[in-house]
Amino acid sequence: xxxxxxxxxxxxxxxxxxxxxxxxxxxxxxxxxxxxxxxxxxxxxxxxxxxxxxxxxxxxxxxxxxxxxxxxxxxxxxxxxxxxxxxxxxxxxxxxxxxxxxxxxxxxxxxxxxxxxxxxxxxxxxxxxxxxxxxxxxxxxxxxxxxxxxxxxxxxxxxxxxxxxxxxxxxxxxxxxxxxxxxxxxxxxxxxxx
Amino acid sequence: xxxxxxxxxxxxxxxxxxxxxxxxxxxxxxxxxxxxxxxxxxxxxxxxxxxxxxxxxxxxxxxxxxxxxxxxxxxxxxxxxxxxxxxxxxxxxxxxxxxxxxxxxxxxxxxxxxxxxxxxxxxxxxxxxxxxxxxxxxxxxxxxxxxxxxxxxxxxxxxxxxxxxxxxxxxxxxxxxxxxxxxxxxxxxxxxxxxxxxxxxxxxxxxxxxxxxxxxxxxxxxxxxxxxxxxxxxxxxxxxxxxxxxxxxxxxxxxxxxxxxxxxxxxxxxxxxxxxxxxxxxxxxxxxxxxxxxxx
Numbered sequence: 001x002x003x004x005x006x007x008x009x010x011x012x013x014x015x016x017x018x019x020x021x022x023x024x025x026x027x028x029x030x031x032x033x034x035x036x037x038x039x040x041x042x043x044x045x046x047x048x049x050x051x052x053x054x055x056x057x058x059x060x061x062x063x064x065x066x067x068x069x070x071x072x073x074x075x076x077x078x079x080x081x082x083x084x085x086x087x088x089x090x091x092x093x094x095x096x097x098x099x100x101x102x103x104x105x106x107x108x109x110x111x112x113x114x115x116x117x118x119x120x121x122x123x124x125x126x127x128x129x130x131x132x133x134x135x136x137x138x139x140x141x142x143x144x145x146x147x148x149x150x151x152x153x154x155x156x157x158x159x160x161x162x163x164x165x166x167x168x169x170x171x172x173x174x175x176x177x178x179x180x181x182x183x184x185x186x187x188x189x190x191x192x193x194x
Numbered sequence: 195x196x197x198x199x200x201x202x203x204x205x206x207x208x209x210x211x212x213x214x215x216x217x218x219x220x221x222x223x224x225x226x227x228x229x230x231x232x233x234x235x236x237x238x239x240x241x242x243x244x245x246x247x248x249x250x251x252x253x254x255x256x257x258x259x260x261x262x263x264x265x266x267x268x269x270x271x272x273x274x275x276x277x278x279x280x281x282x283x284x285x286x287x288x289x290x291x292x293x294x295x296x297x298x299x300x301x302x303x304x305x306x307x308x309x310x311x312x313x314x315x316x317x318x319x320x321x322x323x324x325x326x327x328x329x330x331x332x333x334x335x336x337x338x339x340x341x342x343x344x345x346x347x348x349x350x351x352x353x354x355x356x357x358x359x360x361x362x363x364x365x366x367x368x369x370x371x372x373x374x375x376x377x378x379x380x381x382x383x384x385x386x387x388x389x390x391x392x393x394x395x396x397x398x399x400x401x402x403x404x405x406x407x408x409x410x411x412x413x414x415x416x417x418x419x420x421x422x423x424x425x426x427x428x429x430x431x432x433x434x435x436x437x438x439x440x441x442x443x444x445x446x447x448x449x450x451x452x453x454x455x456x457x458x459x460x461x462x463x464x465x466x467x468x469x470x471x472x473x474x475x476x477x478x479x480x481x482x483x484x485x486x487x488x489x490x
Contacts, residue, residue, distance in 0.1 A: 035212075035216055036213045037209070040209040096205055100205035103205065103206070107209045123216070123222040127217070145218040173210045176210050177206075177209075180210070
C-alpha cells in the first residue's frame with residue numbers, strides 16, 4: 001500500500017492513490033492546473049485536455065510504481081510532459097527549450113502548491129487579479145479571452161490597432177503573472193518580466 | 195480560441211495565457227465533467243479486461259466464402275469542448291458514421307461491388323471501416339485513426355451515425371476493442387468490450403449490440419448493455435429519441451437523440467436508460483459541458 005501525503009484542502013487527510021476514491025480525489029485536486037500546464041506546453045486546448053486525460057490514465061495504471069517520497073503533482077507533471085513530447089514527435093510542432101519548460105513547470109508548481117496548501121486557488125486568484133487590472137488592459141483580456149475575438153476583431157471593437165491590442169495583451173498577461181506570483185508566493189525561479 | 199495563437203504568446207506568458215483560457219471557459223468552477231470522464235476511464239481500465247473471442251475464429255470467416263462484406267459497428271464518441279460561443283458552435287455539426295468496406299470492393303469492379311453492397315438484405319462479410327462524414331459528404335478517416343476491423347456477417351445497411359459538433363480530426367480517438375461476434379436468430383450480435391473515446395467523452399460497455407430488423411432493411415438497432423459513459427453534472431437533461439442507430443449528443447445542451455426509435459428515457463445518477471418497445475435497449479449517459487462565460 002502506498003500512501004501519498006498530500007494535504008487536501010477539502011479533506012485534510014492523506015490520500016492513497018492506489019484506492020479509487022483517493023485517486024479520484026487527486027484527479028479532482030490537480031486536474032485543472034494540469035490542463036493549464038498542458039495548454040501552456042501545447043498551445044492547443046483540445047490536445048491539452050487529451051494529454052491530461054491520458055496522463056491520468058497512465059498514472060492510474062502505474063500508480064503502484066509511484067514513489068511515495070515524491071510529490072503527486074510533480075509526478076503528474078512529468079507524465080504530462082512525456083505525453084506532450086510524444087505528441088510533439090508525432091505532430092512535428094514547435095518545441096520549447098529546457099529552460100522554458102522548467103520555467104513553466106516552476107510556475108505551475110507554485111500554483112499547485114498554493115492550492116494544495118489552501119493558501120490560494122489559481123482561478124480565484126486570477127479573478128481577483130483580473131479585477132485589479134487597469135481598465136484598458138482588462139477590456140482587451142475580456143474581448144480576447146471571454147469573447148474569443150481575434151486581434152483584428154478586438155481591434156475593430158476597441159478602436160485600437162492590432163499591434164496595440166497585442167501589446168496590451170502582453171502587458172496584461174505580464175501584470176497578471178506578477179499578481180498571481182504575489183498571491184501564490186514568489187516563484188521558485190528568477191523573475192522574467194519583460 | 196482562435197486568437198492569440200502560439201505565435202503571439204511567448205513562453206514566458208504561456209502559462210498565464212493558458213490559465214486565462216481555462217478561466218474564460220469555466221470561471222472558478224471545477225471542470226467536473228472532464229474529471230468525471232477521466233475517472234471513468236481509469237475505472238474502466240480496471241474493470242474491463244478484454245478477453246479473446248470464445249468460440250469464433252474471425253480469420254477463418256474471411257477465407258473462402260463467396261459474398262463478401264460488411265458489418266459495421268458502432269457508434270460514437272462525442273464531444274466536449276467548452277464553447278465560448280455556444281450558440282455559434284452548436285450548429286456546426288460533424289457526423290460520424292461507421293461503414294463497411296467489402297473485401298470485394300477492393301479486388302473487383304468497384305461499381306458492381308458498390309451496387310451489391312447497397313442491396314438491402316444481402317449478407318456480406320468484410321471489414322469494418324470507420325469513416326468520418328461531415329454533413330453532406332464523406333471523407334476518409336483522418337490520419338492516425340483506428341479503423342475497426344471486424345470480420346463478421348451482417349445485413350446491409352447498418353448505418354450508425356452520431357453527430358458531434360467537434361472537429362473531425364479528433365475522430366482518431368475512437369477505439370474499438372472487439373471481443374466476439376455471434377449469430378442470434380436473425381440478428382447478428384456484436385458483443386464484447388467496447389471502448390470508444392472521443393476527446394474527453396468516453397463510452398464503454400460490456401456489451402454493445404447492433405441488430406437488424408429483417409422487415410426493415412434500413413433499420414439497425416443498437417444496444418449497449420452495462421455501458422459506462424461519462425456522467426453529466428447536470429442531472430436532468432432531456433432525452434429524446436428518433437431514428438434507430440443514430441445517436442446524437444448535443445455537446446452544449448447535453449441532449450441525446452436517437453432518431454426514429456420510439457424509446458427512451460430515465461436518468462439516474464448521470465446515467466440514462468433508454469428503452470423501447472422492440473427489445474432494444476441502450477444504457478447510456480452523456481454529458482455536456484456548459485459554457486460558463488465569465489463575462490461580467
